[in-house]
Amino acid sequence: MLATGVVGGGLAVVTLRNIIHSAIAMMVCFGSLAGMYLLLGAGIVAAAQVLIYLGAISVLILFAIMLTQAGDANLPAPFHRQVWLAAVVTLVAIGLIGWVAVTTDWGAGAQAASVLLEELATTLFTDFALPFEILSLLLLAAIIGAIYLARRPEEDERVN
Amino acid sequence: MGLTGYLVVSILLFGIGAFGFLARRNAILMLICIELMLNAVNLSLVAFNAFGGQGEVTGAIFALMIMAVAAAEATVGLALVMAIIRTRQTAEVDEYSDLKE
Secondary structure (H helix, E strand, O other), X not given: OHHHHHHHHHHHHHHXXXXXXXXXXXXXXXXXXXXXXXXXXXXXXXXXXXXXXXXXXXXXXXXXXXXXXXXXXXXOXXXXXXXXXXXXXXXXXXHHHHHHHHHOOOOOOOOOOOOOHXXXXXXXXXXXXXXXXXXXXXXXXXXXXXXXXXXXXXHHHOOO | OXXXXXXXXXXXXXXXXXXXXXXXXEHHHHHHHHHHHHHHHHHHHXXXXXXXXXOOOHHHXXXXXXXXXXXXXHXXXXXXXXXXXXXXXXXXXXXXXHHHO
């Protein structure tokens, strides 16, 4: 059921002609993924998925679409001319990776009950403290870069 | 559904994202497809984490960090796309052919 939501939502994203419908299919896909994280016992990842992807990135993308699309009239063809080449390449890649993933013995044990929040927090702020700090710097740089790129250019530096 | 089931879903989602990135013409949709691929990787990481043993948390931490990086990537990517659209007046990537001429 959730797997159907994930894969069907993904398929709808790449095949639907109207890009607004694609964005809504993307939200279905991300919501189903949050459900799968819950099934896997990773409640914190599911919560982050809902907050970051459903809450932030989806809204960001919807805003970008609404600022750039003129309307539903004369939608251009959605695919490049090389769509069949892309399909063949992707199917070969899926087949190879899938064959490896299915035939390999991963040595998987029983599914763990759930990710312990206490354990996760301790590991995140001891073993992974440096990556955590670097991540905050990366986010700061991304904010400044996004503001710089998205502002309207001054008259004397306008290109074209 | 065992580990293999989750991995198959993850691989299918990654393939769909890669196909959309290669085949669609809209710049914003290409960004959405990158998000799909990142989510597929997250799903496989969390699945490996859940079946890797009791009390294991590294996979979940990796997934959280990938989410933060994906948020930064989406912000900067969308800002770039908006800047390009403002000067070119179109979101179709095959119209961006100035260097060819």
